[in-house]
Amino acid sequence: MDEQLLQYFSNELPVEERLELIHRIENDNQLKAEFIRLQNLSAVSQLSIHPSDRNEGLKYFKLFDSRIKQNTQRKLLVNIAKYAAIALILIASSIWTTLYLSGNATETAINTLYVPAGQRAQITLQDGTEVWLNAQSTLKYPSHFSKKNREVEITGEAFFDVAQEKKRPFIVSTQHIDMKVLGTQFNVYSYPDAGYIQTDLIEGSVKVTQNKDKKNSIILKPNEQVIVYGNNMAVTNTLNPEHMLWKNGIYAFTNERLITIIEKLQLYYDVKIVVEDPEIFNVKYTGKFRQRDGIDEILRILQKIQSFKIERDKENNIITLTK
Structure with a gap:
């Protein structure tokens, strides 16, 4: 069982963690289902847990949970159904209140x-x-x-x-x-x-x-x-609409100067690229590279388009391109 859920129902979860929990519940259907189930159990069992009696409260809470799962008598199921409407109201009220409060509290977070x-x-x-x-x-x-x-x-x-x-x-x-x-x-x-x-x-x-x-x-x-x-x-x-293929892991260039492509690669791979002879990189290029290939492999491919030398200074993270 999620520890944050237990702390939530025992009123021991800090405000910032309550907001985090609500955010997790919104994006996790399994966690949301568990939250609703525990809300039902809380409503039916009439639990009122306080920080001073947390261990005792959790003990009875888990005991009640176990009994719900094991007892299949029709009378108990009818009682649970009877309280379902009340539980749903409590759930809706609790979630709405939490979301409302969190919406106001997290504007600057x-x-x-x-x-x-x-x-x-x-x-x-x-x-x-x-x-x-x-x-x-x-x-x-x-x-x-x-x-x-x-x-x-x-x-x-x-x-x-x-x-x-x-x-x-x-x-x-x-x-x-x-x-x-x-x-x-x-x-x-x-x-x-x-x-x-x-x-x-x-x-x-x-x-x-x-x-x-x-x-x-x-x-x-x-x-x-x-x-x-x-x-x-x-x-x-x-x-160049294909430029947006980067979100699929592909860097696409259409009729762009090599010098412009190199400037973009410098940003993408966080490396300083020094071009000593810019005039040799004015040739235009159309092609695609896989992001995972890395800067070294991409530069080797570009060498086939325009011949140049590559010197790598790994200690200072600098690549120098010359004739």
Whole structure:
């Protein structure tokens, strides 16, 4: 039996852990079923456990649980059914109260998910929104969203499949812009060292607004992208939709200069790549790489396109490319 459940019903679970438990219950059907079962047992047995008599209370609680499982007499089943309506009311009241309180208490409680170099991750938020994170990316999000909106913050690259809620907009913030949506799919590229922010919309609509100038905003349509350089925002059709294959573990490039590809690989794999002869990397390349192949294998493949030498300084995590 889950220890947190026992502490919950004995009123010994701290507030922050109660919120964690409720979040687990929402995302774990088996745990939710166990929670409801224990709520029924608690209601039927009329338990009133306090911290001072925890051991005694738990002893009788487990004894009652055992009797419920072993006794198959019809009379007992009828009694349980009789109390079912009361138990359901108690369950609904308890869950609603806990969720209501946790919704107010966790507005400032922020979780942080960081994805290391060469990796990717996927997470489902409390409202059902799915987020994929690329390498070297960080997502900050609350355990429970407020009643007015759903706000998260991204550094790096992320793909969002936002659960639709008409009354609560979903807001994604980066270092320079805010994106406001209701229900949609879009990709955000926002590495601090990249020098620009790019948002590609797959479906739905996204309103992109400058943080420092709220009047400077645009609304994207499906298959459009916006690239933000400083205070400038340029909207075009999505040029390389296969770029978003990164969430499937594939880095895809379409007619991009090798120097640009190398700059992106530097971000993805957290390695400094020094290019001593940039002019030899102006050739354009179209191709795909598997993320798990790693930076060394990818550079060896690129050598077949354009001949260059590779020197690796493992101690300082530097790769130098020369003629």
